[in-house]
Every structure is written in C-alpha cells, then in structure tokens.
Amino acid sequence: AQSVTQPDIHITVSEGASLELRCNYSYGATPYLFWYVQSPGQGLQLLLKYFSGDTLVQGIKGFEAEFKRSQSSFNLRKPSVHWSDAAEYFCAVGVSGGYQKVTFGTGTKLQVIP
Amino acid sequence: DAGVIQSPRHEVTEMGQEVTLRCKPISGHNSLFWYRQTMMRGLELLIYFNNNVPIDDSGMPEDRFSAKMPNASFSTLKIQPSEPRDSAVYFCASSSSGDSTDTQYFGPGTRLTVL
Numbered sequence: 206a207q208s209v210t211q212p213d214i215h216i217t218v219s220e221g222a223s224l225e226l227r228c229n230y231s232y233g234a235t236p237y238l239f240w241y242v243q244s245p246g247q248g249l250q251l252l253l254k255y256f257s258g259d260t261l262v263q264g265i266k267g268f269e270a271e272f273k274r275s276q277s278s279f280n281l282r283k284p285s286v287h288w289s290d291a292a293e294y295f296c297a298v299g300v301s302g303g304y305q306k307v308t309f310g311t312g313t314k315l316q317v318i319p
Numbered sequence: 320d321a322g323v324i325q326s327p328r329h330e331v332t333e334m335g336q337e338v339t340l341r342c343k344p345i346s347g348h349n350s351l352f353w354y355r356q357t358m359m360r361g362l363e364l365l366i367y368f369n370n371n372v373p374i375d376d377s378g379m380p381e382d383r384f385s386a387k388m389p390n391a392s393f394s395t396l397k398i399q400p401s402e403p404r405d406s407a408v409y410f411c412a413s414s415s416s417g418d419s420t421d422t423q424y425f426g427p428g429t430r431l432t433v434l
Contacts, residue, residue, distance in 0.1 A: 251424075
C-alpha cells in the first residue's frame with residue numbers, strides 16, 4: 206500500500222522569503238503525486254499534480270514541485286511567499302491504474318509573518 | 320459551476336442522535352468521495368462511489384456509518400447512532416471520472432460536533 210510522509214508539521218516563513226515543503230512517498234511503482242492546499246474553514250484545492258513526463262511541475266499560485274524518484278520525494282516550492290499563502294498543505298499519493306484511491310499526508314501548516 | 324455543495328456546514332448534535340450529511344457533486348462528475356478529517360488521524364477516505372455505485376467502503380469505520388448515492392447529483396452520509404468520537408470535519412469530493420490522474424474537487428466540509 207502507498208503512504209506519504211510530511212515531516213514538518215508547522216513551518217513559519219517571512220513574507221517574501223522562499224518556501225520548500227517536504228514530502229516523501231512510499232510506493233512500489235510510479236506514483237501519482239498531488240499537492241493540495243486548505244485554507245481555514247475551506248475544503249482542499251489542488252495546487253499541482255504529477256503522473257508522468259517532466260519531473261518539474263508548475264501549479265497555480267506560483268507553486269512548483271519536483272519529483273525525484275531516487276529520493277522518493279515530491280517537495281513543493283515557491284520562490285517568494287505572500288501572506289495569503291498561509292494555509293495547510295497536503296501532499297498525496299495515488300495508485301497508478303485502477304480508481305483514484307489517494308492517500309493524504311498529515312499536512313504542513315504554513316504561517317507567514319510580515 | 321457552483322462546485323461541490325455540502326450541507327449543513329455545521330452540525331451539533333447529542334450522542335445517540337442520527338446525523339445526515341448531504342453532498343451535491345459537480346454536474347457531470349461521475350465519481351464521489353467522502354472523507355473524514357480529524358487532528359488525530361488526518362484525512363481519511365471513508366467511501367468512494369463511481370456512477371452512483373459504492374466501489375470501496377473499506378474506510379467506513381463501523382456499521383453506524385452508511386452512505387448512499389441515489390442519483391448522480393446527490394449523496395448522503397448517515398451516522399446512526401452518533402458518538403462523541405465521530406466529531407470531525409466531513410468532506411465530500413467529486414472528480415470527472417475517478418481515474419487515478421483526475422483532480423478531486425472538494426466541498427467546504429461539514430463540521431460535526433457530537434456532545
């Protein structure tokens with residue numbers, strides 16, 4: 206069975222600073238990988254996803270993520286964080302083939318300070 | 320499009336009462352998911368429907384939980400009887416085909432508190 210680990214429960218960055226959120230997955234074959242964002246009181250919104258091709262994936266709101274098979278990682282990055290990026294971020298892994306049973310990580314809560 | 324609609328947004332009930340959560344998926348989507356989010360366990364998939372048929376209910380915690388999808392535009396998640404440990408945020412999500420690469424669109428959630 207697939208699993209995903211987000212080692213950082215909480216991260217604080219200054220507005221304008223760069224951001225990297227870590228995600229490690231476990232799955233025997235090529236995984237399908239997702240990053241979702243959840244603002245307070247809201248549902249999850251997809252930022253980006255990877256399932257094949259270029260390992261550097263661009264998403265919405267200026268986010269990008271890089272799939273590194275050798276490290277089993279799919280870290281999320283943003284070069285300059287805005288106060289509105291404060292939210293909780295979830296990495297998720299899906300199984301190739303079959304239906305979309307996605308396993309979510311425990312989330313990383315991002316705080317942005319002025 | 321209105322997105323995934325869930326009702327109610329908040330529900331407070333007493334232990335032992337029946338609770339029904341409702342979801343309207345995005346029009347044209349044929350896959351629907353119910354999730355539960357808690358601090359302790361994170362986001363857990365409870366049940367997945369495809370074309371109104373339950374495909375995987377292995378995440379349903381126990382017999383007190385049941386879910387139905389009578390048509391393509393409506394689903395319910397029922398808890399009977401409810402218990403304090405059922406307190407959580409319940410999300411409904413839909414996707415266009417349920418394929419592994421599809422994007423899931425989440426509703427705003429129902430925050431359930433069982434006293």
